[in-house]
Amino acid sequence: MSEKIDTMHLVETPEGTDLHAEVAGVVPRALAYGIDFLVRMGILFILGLVVTFTGGKLGGLWLLVFFLLEWGYPVFYEVYRDGQSIGKRAFNLRVVSEDLTPIKFGPSVVRNLLRTADIFPFLYIFGVISMAVTTRFQRLGDLAAKSLVIYDDNQRYNMTALSDVTPIAPTIPLSEDLQTAFINFALNRGNLSQSRQLEIAEIIQAKIPNHNHEPVSYVRGVGKWLLGAK
Amino acid sequence: MKQLEFENHYREFWQHMEDLLDGKDEVDASLIQRFPSDYRRLCQHLAVAKSRRYAPGLTNRLNYLVQRGYQKLYGQRVKDQGILVEYFVRGFPAALRRNARYLWIAGAAFVLPYVLMMIACMVNDQMLYSVMDPASVRGMESMYQPGADKFGREDEAATDLFMFGFYIYNNIGIAFRCFATGLFFGVGSLFTLTFNGVVIGGVSGHLTALGYTETFYPFVVGHGSFELTAIVFSGAAGLKLGWALLSPGRLSRLQAMQAAASDAIKIMYGVFIMLTIAALIEAFWSASAIIPNQGKYAVGAILWIAVYYYCFFFARQEVRAYIAAHESR
Numbered sequence: 113m114s115e116k117i118d119t120m121h122l123v124e125t126p127e128g129t130d131l132h133a134e135v136a137g138v139v140p141r142a143l144a145y146g147i148d149f150l151v152r153m154g155i156l157f158i159l160g161l162v163v164t165f166t167g168g169k170l171g172g173l174w175l176l177v178f179f180l181l182e183w184g185y186p187v188f189y190e191v192y193r194d195g196q197s198i199g200k201r202a203f204n205l206r207v208v209s210e211d212l213t214p215i216k217f218g219p220s221v222v223r224n225l226l227r228t229a230d231i232f233p234f235l236y237i238f239g240v241i242s243m244a245v246t247t248r249f250q251r252l253g254d255l256a257a258k259s260l261v262i263y264d265d266n267q268r269y270n271m272t273a274l275s276d277v278t279p280i281a282p283t284i285p286l287s288e289d290l291q292t293a294f295i296n297f298a299l300n301r302g303n304l305s306q307s308r309q310l311e312i313a314e315i316i317q318a319k320i321p322n323h324n325h326e327p328v329s330y331v332r333g334v335g336k337w338l339l340g341a342k
Numbered sequence: 343m344k345q346l347e348f349e350n351h352y353r354e355f356w357q358h359m360e361d362l363l364d365g366k367d368e369v370d371a372s373l374i375q376r377f378p379s380d381y382r383r384l385c386q387h388l389a390v391a392k393s394r395r396y397a398p399g400l401t402n403r404l405n406y407l408v409q410r411g412y413q414k415l416y417g418q419r420v421k422d423q424g425i426l427v428e429y430f431v432r433g434f435p436a437a438l439r440r441n442a443r444y445l446w447i448a449g450a451a452f453v454l455p456y457v458l459m460m461i462a463c464m465v466n467d468q469m470l471y472s473v474m475d476p477a478s479v480r481g482m483e484s485m486y487q488p489g490a491d492k493f494g495r496e497d498e499a500a501t502d503l504f505m506f507g508f509y510i511y512n513n514i515g516i517a518f519r520c521f522a523t524g525l526f527f528g529v530g531s532l533f534t535l536t537f538n539g540v541v542i543g544g545v546s547g548h549l550t551a552l553g554y555t556e557t558f559y560p561f562v563v564g565h566g567s568f569e570l571t572a573i574v575f576s577g578a579a580g581l582k583l584g585w586a587l588l589s590p591g592r593l594s595r596l597q598a599m600q601a602a603a604s605d606a607i608k609i610m611y612g613v614f615i616m617l618t619i620a621a622l623i624e625a626f627w628s629a630s631a632i633i634p635n636q637g638k639y640a641v642g643a644i645l646w647i648a649v650y651y652y653c654f655f656f657a658r659q660e661v662r663a664y665i666a667a668h669e670s671r
Contacts (some may be wrong), residue, residue, distance in 0.1 A: 126416075127385040130392070131409050169500040172507030179511040183518060194413075212409060214417040222603045225610065228522035229530075252525060255596060256583070256603035265402055292395045295345075299397050339397070340344025 121248060121260060123212045131212055133262040135248050138240055140203045141261055147199030152181045183224065190220040196264070204265070210248075210258045223253035274298060279341045280333035282320055290319055291338050298335025301328070345396045352387060356407060359384060363410040381411040429611065431657070432664040437608035438575070438653055440665055441582055448578035451535040452570070456543030463547030470548040473540055479548070486549055486557045502625045509621035513569060517576035517613050521606070524580020525599075527588055531580030538573060560635040563642030564628045567649040568620035572613045579606035579613070616649075 123131045159177055163170045189197035195207035195215055207223075209215050215223075230239030230251045239251035248260055277298070286294070293316050301309050313327035320334075343351075359380060362373065388404040438445060463469045470479055516534070523530020549558045582602045590598030627633070627641075 125385065125408070125412055127382055129385040129389050129408060131412060132405055133409065169503075172500075172502075172504035175504070175507030175511040179507075179514065182515070208413070212412065214413050218604060218607055221610070222607050225518050225607070226522045226525060226603075228519045229525040232523070232526075256525070256599055258600055265406060288395055295397050299399060338344070340346030340348075 119249070121210075121212075121262065123210075133208070133212055133260070134265060136203075136205050136261045136263055137249050138243050140205060141243075141249075142236075144197070144199035144203045144205055147202050148185070148197050149199075151198050152185060155181060186224045186227075187217070187220045190215050190224075191217050200261070204263055205261050206264045207259055207261055210260055212260075212262075215257070215259050219257035219259055223251075223257035223259050226253035226256050229253070273302065274332065274336045274339075274341070277329065277332045277336050279337035280325075280330060281337050282334050284320060286319075286338075290316075294331055294335040295338050296335075298332045298339070301332070343394075345394075345400060348391070348394075348396070349400065355380075355383070356387075356403070359407050359411070363407060363414060377411075378415065381408075381415055384408050384411055429608075432661060433608060434612040435653060435656055435661045436664045436668070437605060437612070439661055440605065441578060441609065444578035444581045444585070445574070448531070448535055448574045448581055451532050451577065452539040452574050455536045455539035456546075459540045459543035460547035460550070463544045464551045467548065467551055470544045473544055482545060483549075483552065483554075486554045486561070488554060488557050502629065505629065506621055506625035509624050510618065513573075513621060514614060514617045517573055517617055518610070520573065520576045521580040521583075521610055521613075524577070524583040524606075525587070526584065528581045528584025531577040531584065534580075535574065535577040542570075556635065560638040560642075561628050564638055564645060565620040565623040567642070567646040568616045568623065571649055571653070572616035572620065575609050575616070576613045579609040582606045 119135050119137070121133045121135050123133075125131055156174070156178060159174055163174050186197060189195075189200075190207045196205070200206060207215050207220075209219060227239075230236050230242065230253055232238050236251075239253075242251045242255065243249045246255065248254075250260065254260065282294075297312060297316060301312075304312070309328050313331045316331050317325070317327045325333075362369065362377075384404065384407050388401065388408045391401045391404050459469070459473075474482075516538075520531050520534040523534065546558070549555070583599060583606055586598040586602035587595055593601065623645075628638070
C-alpha cells in the first residue's frame, strides 16, 4: 500500500491497528475557508449595522470582535469543536495533529498565527505552494504545528442498492483481488455512466470462464453472493 | 465469515459505539469503564475487516469509529486549572530565558534604530519626513500639542473604548505578524522591529525637538513598558523560527522549525497578555487628562521596573530549575 501514490495518511495505533485518513487538498479547504470567511464577514456586517445605528459609540467593540474573529475563531473551533469550524463541518473536513489525535491548544495557535506567512504575499500563495509541494497537503502553519486537515469520512454503503439483484455463485474459486473487484463494482457502480459500467463489468467478467450473462448484472450478482447474501 | 454475516453479528455494537462517540448517547460511569476494552474490540474488527478485504464501505466505517475512539482515548485531557498560574510563574520567564540570545538580537534590532533615528530627528527637524508622510506628521504634531484639549477628544468614555478596541486589533495584530513573518528566515521579524524602531524613535525625537515633552512622555510612559517590550518579544520569537530554518543543527529543517515553533509560541502567549494589558493602560490610563503628569511618571516607572523584574529576574532559581526539568524530559 505504502508505495502507492495516494492521499491516504496511515497511523499505527498502540493497539497495532492501522488507522487511515484521507488528507484534504487545496480546493475543499479553500471552499471551507470561504464559508468561514462569509460567516465572519456576516457577523461583522451585522455588528457594523448595530454600531452605526447606535451612533458609532461601539466602534471599539467592533474592532475587538474583528480581532477575535481574525485570530481566535479558528483556534476556538479547532480546540473546542473537535477540529471543525463551520466551513470545515460543511465540507466534512477536520483538523487533527499528524498522529490523528485531536489538535491541542498550542499547535492550533501555531498554525493559525502562521497563517500570516501562508497568506503572504497575498491570497494564500505561499500556503498553496506549500500544500502543493508537501505530500500531505500541509500549509506552512500545518508544517510548524504538525497538523493535518483530513476528510471526516463516515460514508457507508447501502445494501438496498443491491436489492434488485439475485446472488449468483461463481463457478470457480476467486482470488482475493478478484473478490474485491466484484464486491467493489457491485457496491460502487452508481457513480459511473452506463457505458463505463459495461466496459468495466466485461473486464471483470472475463476472468470467469463459461458465462453467457449480461455483464453488469452478472458481476453485481456475484458481488452480492460474495458479500454473503444467499 | 462472509461480510454480511460479520456485519449482522456486530451491527448493534457498532451502532452503540457510534452513538457514544458522536455524543448522541448519555455517558455514564459504567460506559467509561468499559470504553477502553470496547475500543480495542473495534480495533480488532477493523483489523479483521482489512485483512479479509471487506468492502471499503465497511472498513471506512470501522476506521471512522476507531479514529473517533482513538481521539477520545488518547486526546487531550481537560487540564487542571493550575496551568495558567504555572505559565505565568514559571513557563513564560523560562521561555524568555531559554531564548535569551534571540531577545538580545531582537532588542538590538529595535533599540538601535530607535536611538539613531531619535537623535537624527532631534538634530534635523526634516528627518521624520523621510519615514512618515506630511499628513501623518501634522496629525501627530497636533495630537501632542500642549494646550490641545485632551488630544481633541469629545465623548471620553466612548473614545476610550474605541481606542482600546483599536489598540487590541492593531498592536496585537502587528505582534502576531511580526512573529509569523519570522518564518521567512527571520527577515520579516527583523524588518518589523527595525521599521517600528525607526518610526517610534523618529516620532520621539521630533516631538522632543518641538518641546512637546509634557504631553508626549506622560502619555507613552505608562504602557510603553508592556507594549514595546512585547513587540521585541514577538520579534525574538519570529527570529527563533527563522534561525531554526537557517541553522537546523542535527535536526532536519522541518523538525528544527517544529521544535522552534512549539517553544516560540510560549513567548507569544505572554506577548498577547502583555499587549492586552498595554491596550488597557493606553486607553484608560495614559489618555486620561485627570491624572497629573507626576502620577503618570511615577506609575510608568514602577511598571517599567515591574515588567523587567518579572521577565528577567523573578524567581530565578525556580525558573532555572524549571528549565532544567523540562529540558531533560
